[in-house]
Amino acid sequence: MEYKNVIPDYIALKKIYDLQKQHMLLKKIDIAYVGKELVDGIFSNETYYPTTRKCSSSKNQYIFDLYKNVFKCWWGIGNDVYKINKENEELVDSLWKKRQTLNINQCRLCNYRYLCGGGCVGRNMHNNTISCQKGECHNFKEILEIAIKE
């Protein structure tokens, strides 16, 4: 989905690195981006552990609001579809955890699958179920090229 006022992640990353070159103080900021663990691993000679799911909502993330509601995903706080309650506990929880690259048709043969983990789960909630057909791709090729050069 395209948003009018949102720029692609790799363009944002390039702009941030360019700003850091102009303003030394900004060098103190630790920039977070998808794939950072791999790049950091390469340059620090630390092991990168591949993953088949990245989003915390597909693992053991639970978010509690002031009214004792429990949600799996930040994206869906306040939205009943994302809420886990006694009646749907097992079903909803297992749906979220099912979404990983091994189960997503588009991701199974992707070069970046062990880095990506299939992307945002919350954005793949449709009609009270979670899609395992389509990935939520980032521009990994461009992001890694920019980050490794820097």
Ligand code: SF4
């Ligand atoms: S980049 Fe896209 S196709 Fe590749 S693993 Fe991530 S979501 Fe799946």
